[in-house]
Amino acid sequence: MTENLVHPTAIVDPGAHIEANVRIWHWSHVCATARIGENSSLGQNVYIGNRVFIGKNVRIQNNVSVYDCVTLEDNVFCGPSVVFTNVINPRSEIPRKHEFKETIVKKGATLGANCTIVCGVLIAEYAFVGAGAVVTKNVKPYSLIAGVPAKQIGWMSRYGQKIPLPLIGTGKWRCDQLDETYTLVDDYLVLS
DSSP: OOOOEEOTTOEEOTTOEEOTTOEEOTTOEEOTTOEEOTTOEEOTTOEEOTTEEEOTTOEEOSSOEEOTTEEEOTTOEEOTTOEEOOOSSOBTTBOOGGGOOOEEEOTTOEEOTTOEEOTTOEEOTTOEEOTTOEEOSOBOTTEEEETTTTEEEEEEOTTSOEEOSOOOSSOEEEETTTTEEEEEETTEEEEO
C-alpha cells in the first residue's frame, strides 16, 4: 500500500477517512468526518469540511475551501481559488447550518480557476466550467459554460477538447484522441 504524503504544516483531524496515495500540501486542513478517495491531491491552503465526500483521483488546486454538503466525484479537477458556498442567504447574526444545500460535482468535471459554485447545483459528468464563471443552476453533461452568471457556450469531450459547433438537431462528433463518438439528443450530448 502506498503511503499518503501529508505536509507537516497540514492538519488532518482524527477520524478523517483518507484512502491510499493522497497528497495534502502546505497549510491545508481536513476535518474529522471528511472522506477523501485514493490518488487525490489537495494543494496549498485547502480546507475540507466535515460533511464532504471527495472521490478518487480528484485534483484540488491551491486556496480552495470545500464546505459541508459538497460532493466531488472521481476525477474532478478544481482549479486555484474555486469557491463553493453552502447556504443561499447567509447572515452573520442568523445561524443557518440547518439550511445547507447539497452540491454535487459529477465524475470528470473541470472547475476553472476562480469560478464560484452557488450551493444546491448539480454539475454533470465531464462538464467544463470556465475560469471566473458563477454557476447558479444545474450544468448538463459535457457542456462548456462561462460567464456571470454562467451560460452554456459549447460542448467539451471527455478528453477535454472543445467540440466544434454547430451541433444541431441530431449532430455527431468523433473524438480522435479516445475514439469516441458524441451525439446531440434533445439538447443533451451523449457518448454513443
